[in-house]
Amino acid sequence: MTVQTETTTTTTTETTDIYSAPFIKELIRSIQAQDAYGVYKSWSPELILKPYIVSKQDKRKISTEEEVNPMTIARIKLFYNAIATSIELETNQIMQVVISINHEGFGWALVFCGRLLVVSRTLRDAHRFGFTSLEKLEDEGEKMSQAGIELVKKYKEVCKL
């Protein structure tokens, strides 16, 4: 990651720095918005996003027998909050986020507006929520946001119900 940061300081316009990707910025903002005590204020973006990166090996170590960790649920919520705000910025429509996870780690992540389900994802093994790399995280968040934006544009009428 340090190598990447170094290159971005030399090339100014076409930055390859993942931390300047719109979705990553939105996710950091969504995490900082919940930071009532200013804990993250001095943290680097890398450190703030670190809990989102879980290798396949690490995932296997997380037991799915117990309750889903409340911190993991909070992370899922903030991830979908970032998707919701990304969609809001583009569409000017206010989104609602509902995360519903049962004791077995199954459930739904829903982002909606009026009667339109803008994002609808079934969750399973929520205990092990995470991405193998920051690039994967950015890619998935960005894709879901874009798909949501398209949907809002196509079904604006349903969104306004």
Add this chain to the structure above:
Amino acid sequence: MTVQTETTTTTTTETTDIYSAPFIKELIRSIQAQDAYGVYKSWSPELILKPYIVSKQDKRKISTEEEVNPMTIARIKLFYNAIATSIELETNQIMQVVISINHEGFGWALVFCGRLLVVSRTLRDAHRFGFTSLEKLEDEGEKMSQAGIELVKKYKEVCKL
């Protein structure tokens, strides 16, 4: 209630018996479907539905300071399950039900199909969920089901996404 039952035995076609209303039947079915141990088998419809009837006076007695009683959450879920199956029967579309209630008794009751939010209700004071009469329960359930059916018919395309 007994007077009503007596009148319905004499007038056969236009029955005023609330227990034969489609939504009430569906709610009883939805409760019985969860009755793995057959507890309700010998119960009268009146007894099965009794916990749904909460007078204004009784509501005031229920504290909203504590966690929402899991039985109350189950009752809310089954009420919306009955709405979902009522809509399914009319539209032949499979519905999903998500109930999300936080510790303060606020949340959402959502019934959806594809990308269409067929029923979307904000919940508050979930601790005190209940209806002042069986007629009110029937009326509200039936109204929500009918509104949902209309919506599915109007936006079938969104339902199939």
